Amino acid sequence: MSATNNQFTNIRVFISEIPEGVAPNKSYFRTVTVTEDKPVLEDGAIFVKNAVFSLDPYIVYDFSKGNKESSVAGFGIGKIIDSKNPTFPVGSTFFGPIRWESYSVLNKEQELSQSVNLDAGLDKELPLSVYNGVLGLSGFTVWDSLRRLGNLKKGETIYISSAAGTLGQLAGQLAKRQGLRVIGSAGSDEKVTFLKKELGFDAAFNYKTQDKREALIAAAPNGIDIYYDLVFDNTVEVALDLLNTHGRIITVGALAMHQNQGIAVPRNLINILMKQIRYEGYVVYEYYDQWEAFWTEVTPLVRKGEIKFDETLIEGGLDIVAETYDRFLQGGYKGKVSVKIADL
Ligand SMILES: NC(=O)c1ccc[n+]([C@@H]2O[C@H](COP(=O)([O-])OP(=O)(O)OC[C@H]3O[C@@H](n4cnc5c(N)ncnc54)[C@H](OP(=O)(O)O)[C@@H]3O)[C@@H](O)[C@H]2O)c1
Incomplete structure (x- = not known):
């Protein structure tokens, strides 16, 4: 001062x-x-x-x-x-x-x-x-939303949009640690390579240069079980079509909205009924009493390099x-x- x-x-x-x-x-x-x-x-x-x-x-x-x-x-x-x-x-x-x-x-x-x-x-x-x-609000949001809403099961497939972003990176790694097949999308080839080579994603694609539906079908021929949505654009329409029975959509971010771009107006919500999909939003501020539990679990993983960021x-x-x-x-x-x- x-x-x-x-x-x-x-x-x-x-x-x-x-x-x-x-x-x-x-x-x-x-x-x-x-x-x-x-x-x-x-x-x-x-x-x-x-x-x-x-x-x-x-x-x-x-x-x-x-x-x-x-x-x-x-x-x-x-x-x-x-x-x-x-x-x-x-x-x-x-x-x-x-x-x-x-x-x-x-x-x-x-x-x-x-x-x-x-x-x-x-x-x-x-x-x-x-x-x-990774150990702040972004990391806490991912850790808590996945455990609260994800019901992650070994062998399932999760798809994460904006996967090379702060939340996306951790979401993929936490899901991978629980034995899921992890697919991510990002906006450059460099980020796609980073997801696969550095973070161990099973598949990734560039949503700016590839057709999302085709890329997702190629990456997940047996469908997806969880869509971890950080963007809230019409990708959710593709996800609704490709989700398996009892699939989950976890809506955490709205990157498209923050930039005044087109937001999700899915015309195929009927999939929620037909496939008994759970479509849920998550906002972190309700769960602030869990910070210490988050740090206890994730800080050692970050220190040991088991979670990369x-x-x-x-x-x-x-x-x-x-x-x-x-x-x-x-x-x-x-x-x-x-x-x-x-x-x-
Ligand atoms: N619900 C909650 O409690 C909670 C808590 C924290 C954060 N959030 C939300 O979570 C979302 C992700 O946060 P973050 O910090 O991890 O952001 P981030 O991914 O680091 O955001 C920046 C990246 O977003 C991507 N992007 C921008 N516009 C896009 C679009 N229209 N479609 C796809 N990708 C786009 C860009 O990467 P590309 O090069 O890949 O396009 C950019 O590098 C945000 O909406 C944030 O508000 C929610």
Whole structure:
């Protein structure tokens, strides 16, 4: 912190509008430096020094009051530097929803209910950025959604869309460890090779250059048992046709929607009846009491290299966050992308 004793310098990112159908490139963002009074926290609130931002397929903004620009929020890791909340004491390591800024105050119930004190699971031998990815909200979502909704059985076949992304990578590996045949799709040949060669997927295809139905039939001639949907586009129509009796669709992500692309409007929902398919959505925030169980099981696998993960850590100022975001949305990176703006 700089400026006077009662003031500090904050750097903030604003977005001017959300373009239709394309990812916002850096021209939509503006970074400003402001001097602010140190916050006086209300009960339950925390003040966080932000350190490592997680780039996720969606950002949170607010143009509701006719604002010409909005602050941008995502998730990230920081250090609690002031607190009126016993769950997040001063000095603890924080993960949760933070605005793209150097320091954040969190006092809304919703923000705090999506936040985690990482100290309960922090493995100092691993890079902090893994708590944005494989050992963070993404990893926890996959681990919990698969065990809660998947009913995975050895010998079954699972198909994962956006398989080279943060959630997809772990979903494939956890399913493989339980003896399933794992098929994934991704948006480049390099990612497809990575899924097969590095992560041990049994089959993978490039959904941008191959017909999904043909590719899936070739990869799973006996049909699929589980579709782990991270995209929520019309791939689900193909999956509904190819799912076996008692198949499951686990809907976890909506990448197509985040980018204002066409979302799922399946015309063959009758398959749910005919094949007794279970089609279920999952949202992680209801299950936050399970974080420690997740870390107990998955941290040793990550440490031993039994679960692999691919992530990119970019270091720089807050303007780098906005620049990186565009390339990230275009599929320019494999796996988790984090931007480090400060040490903890
Ligand atoms: N339900 C929950 O509780 C929960 C929790 C966490 C995350 N999520 C959701 O899970 C989804 C996946 O998250 P993630 O962090 O793992 O994202 P991600 O896969 O890392 O997202 C980026 C990748 O998405 C792919 N992509 C973008 N648009 C696509 C499209 N229209 N069709 C197919 N692939 C597309 C791109 O890869 P390609 O090169 O392969 O196209 C890009 O690299 C997101 O929707 C996220 O919001 C849900």
